[in-house]
Amino acid sequence: MGLTPSPESAVSYAPVSQEGWVATKLDFLVNWARANSLWPMPFGTACCAIEFMASAASDFDLARFGMERMSFSPRQADVLICAGRVPFKLAPILRRIWQQMPQPKWAISMGACASSGGMFDNYAVVQGIDTIIPVDVYVPGCPPRPEGLIYGIMLLQEKVKKERAADKTLRNEMDPDPKSQLYIPPSLIDQISEPFGNSVHQTRSSL
């Protein structure tokens, strides 16, 4: 799931649009309501959560974007904000929380560790939460400043505003493979977890 919507899922407001006036206006209304009342489920595991708290506090004030209610229960949340590194021991818990969230739902991966494992290229840390759950917006930074997180949230709002109710594939859950519990192929996981930067000097088979 990238940032760019597929061409057929973008709402077109042009009069020559294939869809009727009512459908597009309804989409607009629903998307407007959803985008401006995203309730975040904070999944803060490290220092990114401190910046996330700063974003919610008065200086930066996430309430301007309709996010004044932190939803500490996944059942009432719209957007999962994973702020911080996720160790392997936490992986099934993050997956469970994501599965407990009702549709429509989105995910923001906040910071370098959540997005790619960051500097923790070791035996204990998941190399990017997109190997566990689908992610809509990645916010880079270590940790990102509140402005960075707010920019990511505004990007997510743009994405929400372009959704189209007629798109039948929009709310498809990506069911993990029942045998391995992975939802993307193992080869792809190995590929995106390849070491980079300084860590290429360390090999997996030291013995």
Add this chain to the structure above:
Amino acid sequence: MSNAFQPVVAGSACATDAPAPATPRNVPLAGGDANPSAAALQRQFGDAVAGTSVVRGETNVVVANARLLDVVRWLHDDPSQRYEYLSDVTAVEFRDPEQPIEVVWHLRSLAYRQFLRLKVELPRGAELTVPSIWTVYASADWMERECYDMFGITFAGHPDLRRILMWEDYREGFPLRKDFPLRGRFSRSEQLRQALAANPEARYSMEELSVADAFADLPTEMRRRLRAGEKAGE
């Protein structure tokens, strides 16, 4: 009355002939006064004490593996020692393959303001087993589990020696050992597959959840579920 500003200098309240405070700056790397408990151990246990050294003002005592529990119990119980606080249990593995693996206990005597570091050397190739001191210090429980989890050292006599940081069916080995590759032994996809296969609700034993104590008071329905093997949750 003088209004001149008098700066307060650290240590100015001490007498001028007081000894300099023992800051890390003036503590020698090796040597210095040993903790009197080291000599007391030598008298009490004789050749069970293999060596004593003072590093950075802290006393290390290497004791024989077989007598460790006696040594610790004596240090804890003897009124002249009173090492009542166990700060840490850990281990050291050196990169030199000839050097033995050391298991380290940090003991503190609050009454006498003393710190003592006990070590047991485990030679390479032999079984990595030391006695558990859980019977003396209940706080050794989780520390020994952590040491087992990270180094694979077996604490004989520990009531519940399971992994504590990694999940219980972690199969890649002991992460802080020198032969453990930084990224683990399995591929990332295999690591993730094994991690996701874990049931997040089956992590805790009934004892850890304190359910066992309250079992008789629980609702019938919950007792039925717990008897059926279900740990907690939905």
